[in-house]
Amino acid sequence: MAHDEVVRRYSGLARAALTGETVVDCATDEFGEGHFGTAGYDDTSGLPGGALRASLGCGNPVAVAELRAGETVLDLGSGGGIDVLLSARRVGPYGKAYGLDASPDMIELARRNAAEAGAANVEFLHGTIEDIPLPGRTVDVIISNCVVNLSDDKAAVLSEAFRVLRPGGRLGISDVVTDGDTDPVRRAAAERRVGCEAGALSVPEYRDLLRATGFVGATIVLTADHGDGVHSAIVRAAKPAIGPGLEIRPMRDSDAEQVLAIYQLGLDTGQASFETTAPSWAGFTANRPANLRHVAVDTETGDVVAWVAASPVSSRPVYAGVVEHSIYVHPGCQAHGIGRSLLAAFIAASEEAGVWTIQSGIFPENAASLSLHQALGFRVVGTRERMGRHHGAWRDVLLIERRSAVAGA
Structure with a gap:
């Protein structure tokens, strides 16, 4: 009608x-x-x-x-x-x-x-x-x-x-x-x-x-x-909860420039990833499903201040509910609880999408990221020693994961 x-x-x-x-x-x-x-x-x-x-x-x-x-x-x-x-x-x-x-x-x-x-x-x-x-x-x-x-x-x-x-x-x-x-x-x-x-x-x-x-x-x-x-x-x-003046919503193509800029700022610290250069938007979205990409935005300016996204770890059916995620917060917006709110919203969205395991790798020196993840139920399951060279030095990687008590239970 x-x-x-x-x-x-x-x-x-x-x-x-x-x-x-x-x-x-x-x-x-x-x-x-x-x-x-x-x-x-x-x-x-x-x-x-x-x-x-x-x-x-x-x-x-x-x-x-x-x-x-x-x-x-x-x-x-x-x-x-x-x-x-x-x-x-x-x-x-x-x-x-x-x-x-x-x-x-x-x-x-x-x-x-x-x-x-x-x-x-x-x-x-x-x-x-x-x-x-x-x-x-x-x-x-x-x-x-x-x-x-x-x-x-x-x-x-x-x-x-x-x-x-x-x-x-x-x-x-x-x-x-x-x-x-x-x-x-x-x-x-x-x-x-x-x-x-x-x-x-x-x-x-x-x-x-x-x-x-x-x-x-x-x-x-x-x-x-x-x-x-x-x-x-x-x-x-x-609607996902977050502090005053902020909002969490699905990532859009119009966010591309700001998302990739925050990505690059994180890489520039030398503590976020083995990568040194953010990919193109096409490269970024190629293996990251739209329903597993979210941003935190400033409600007054509309600027993206943080993002989280994930990709499947394998195309094999047995791993259908296992993803690897990344979360980046703009350096000027850290230590305000934004990352925690965004990660909590992402966990809820991933469980509704049938994800039963979220995993990632963190440099041991990245204490802030490790603390954030452990506060939301991630645990360290092992250390991969001398995983790769980064800026001329060998780096270890802590393997972390979160098992859902809802999805896959």
């Missing part, structure tokens, strides 16, 4: 709700039996009747997101405002709850419900979930209730969610997904039956998209089964 059709459909439902009707956005029997609407909530006491009548979700994202007092939360596709009002209770008077919806009628309905509830810490925004009208890094938590599946550009939705979340921010949504090998025709019919006209992502597709966007710690838990491979699900993920 195209965007304009979605807006028209839900605007019509909002107008019906404004006149006092209870509305549904899928087959009536499916709505009641599939835990849609208010059936997914534990406690809706004290909420305006208008918010309850227009509840069209497939779960309880407010509970999923584990909201805390003082946080700022954004509901993507807020409809009549039920999740915004529940969120406002959770975050308290020093927190803020935003609702975003593309339907002007839904915004009118939600604002009316908020006024009736006396909620002073809420704000409803008119706009699309593919182009969120908020500055970057302003939200602690993003929730959504059975709305992302309605978008025909889900990559843009998750990219925007990542943009507006603060580092360490959380994504906790209810959505519709597909699972299994059901006949496509029957699956499409089931999606239409539950109101998912744009087509739901499969569980693997959802995981891959979250990872490609830069989210870590993704979990997808199936809840209600709507038949023919279609399920409601709880989707959780996080």
Whole structure:
């Protein structure tokens, strides 16, 4: 279903709700039996009747997101405002709850419900979930209730969610997904039956998209089964945490010049590698998969201040989950915890990609790198003596590795 059709459909439902009707956005029997609407909530006491009548979700994202007092939360596709009002209770008077919806009628309905509830810490925004009208890094938590599946550009939705979340921010949504090998025709019919006209992502597709966007710690838990491979699900993920003024995201081709410059600065110290000259960008990316390359950037200037990347150690299937990594921090940005945050995010991303062993080699003299890695679970497994000559001297190399307790367990 195209965007304009979605807006028209839900605007019509909002107008019906404004006149006092209870509305549904899928087959009536499916709505009641599939835990849609208010059936997914534990406690809706004290909420305006208008918010309850227009509840069209497939779960309880407010509970999923584990909201805390003082946080700022954004509901993507807020409809009549039920999740915004529940969120406002959770975050308290020093927190803020935003609702975003593309339907002007839904915004009118939600604002009316908020006024009736006396909620002073809420704000409803008119706009699309593919182009969120908020500055970057302003939200602690993003929730959504059975709305992302309605978008025909889900990559843009998750990219925007990542943009507006603060580092360490959380994504906790209810959505519709597909699972299994059901006949496509029957699956499409089931999606239409539950109101998912744009087509739901499969569980693997959802995981891959979250990872490609830069989210870590993704979990997808199936809840209600709507038949023919279609399920409601709880989707959780996080934006990597790092200190103020910084952000961790996937490496882009546009980062090439700065990444290679930091690489060369590290090589110039004589303690980073046997290499003396950074490769070309084509050489750098040739054996380093895109999903295992991340950067830390200055959010004010956009400058890259550190990078981490990895490459498979072998093409043999038995080594599919073993990679060798490198991490470089700009000399002017060291000793600020950047490397630790970046390496922690990389470890989480690598585990989600099925990596069970991360390994590398470190010169014994590079005490800072050894300390960083040991703090995050790497251990020295051996020493390769007189491994090679570097600037006219023989150098030993410490072999380090980290075994995942998650991937490959």
